[in-house]
Amino acid sequence: MQDNVKVKILGIVGTPIKQGNCQHFLEQALKVAESVGPVETELVHLKDFRIDYCIGCEGCLRRVHRLQKEVGFDVVPVPIEGYNCTIKDDMEILHQKMLQADGILLAAPVYIASMPGQMKTFIDRCRTFVHDFRLRGKVAASLTVAFFRNAGEDTTLQMMTLSLLAIGLTVVSFGASAVSTRDGLGILVHETRFAVTEDIMGMTVMQSAATQVAQTALQMKAGKIALDKAGIQLKSSGWAPAPD
């Protein structure tokens, strides 16, 4: 049984900047996750994918509701096959990666006390998961990087964390923030390309968050395998049918 207990943690970074502090922060977090045990990681940068805005067509929702009527509202996750969005772009690849992962680390910089539009657009395009519960049982946490200390890290982390919860993930950490300037005072650090590594507090909290994600993912995977082996099927609670 032990051989089966390995997990995949997917890191998703949403910023217009490639190889910046935010990406580096996530890369370090994924290294920490790998050090926890049998953990494989992958980092995807949203800049490498074409992601259009959600158009609010409700196509994903309607398909979920149609299927729920067929199979019953107590079937969780809803057995949607494949990609469930009317927009054909690279989100199909990202949905697939999310479905295959056991844990997700979301990273974005603070932009005007919030996440940048790239990350928000990505999250909006995950609406199917709010209704189909296909991400249930996967763990997650958020990471952010800011210029100044106390200049929007909390709001950004909260928005990302609530978004992760909304799309059905099990958030296992408050997340972590770090600053990309000296002591978070807005003074540029010229000695290193990745000033974020000099934020000892931020790096420490990130290590804790990444460890928590990796450990919990492994424990949940082991639990699922043990339940399967024991032939125990957990009952899902019913879900109120939505009107047409």
Ligand SMILES: Cc1cc2nc3c(=O)[nH]c(=O)nc-3n(C[C@H](O)[C@H](O)[C@H](O)COP(=O)(O)O)c2cc1C
């Ligand atoms: C449009 C914009 C808005 C920003 N807003 C904030 C902010 O509200 N608070 C803050 O501390 N830093 C802010 N920053 C700074 C970034 O969070 C910071 O430079 C961070 O390191 C960027 O991550 P990156 O290095 O991965 O690009 C902003 C940067 C940009 C470009």
